[in-house]
Amino acid sequence: MLRQFWERGPRRDPNTIAYVVLLVAAIFFPILVNVITGGNSSSIMTVAADAGVYVLLAIGLNVVVGFAASDLNAELIGMRTRRNHGERSEQGSVE
Numbered sequence: 336m337l338r339q340f341w342e343r344g345p346r347r348d349p350n351t352i353a354y355v356v357l358l359v360a361a362i363f364f365p366i367l368v369n370v371i372t373g374g375n376s377s378s379i380m381t382v383a384a385d386a387g388v389y390v391l392l393a394i395g396l397n398v399v400v401g402f403a404a405s406d407l408n409a410e411l412i413g414m415r416t417r418r419n420h421g422e423r424s425e426q427g428s429v430e
Contacts, residue, residue, distance in 0.1 A: 364383070368376040 365376070365380060368379050368383075372379065
């Protein structure tokens with residue numbers, strides 16, 4: 336399974352490499368900070384955790400705004416189409 340992934344995964348999709356690098360960095364960051372600070376890493380880890388929460392909130396807001404914009408665009412396109420082409424009444428005339 337790992338061999339199949341390596342044969343077709345990272346070379347075909349460059350995002351896979353970025354995800355693996357970010358995962359490794361996230362795993363080793365606390366260890367590295369603890370070694371560098373000599374065991375006094377609680378304030379740095381608190382700041383890093385807060386930054387991570389803000390990044391996740393920003394990504395979530397971006398998704399919500401994107402969905403709202405796509406819905407708004409669909410509504411505006413629908414209104415423009417009805418206005419430009421007119422809607423037919425029951426008698427078949429364009430109003």
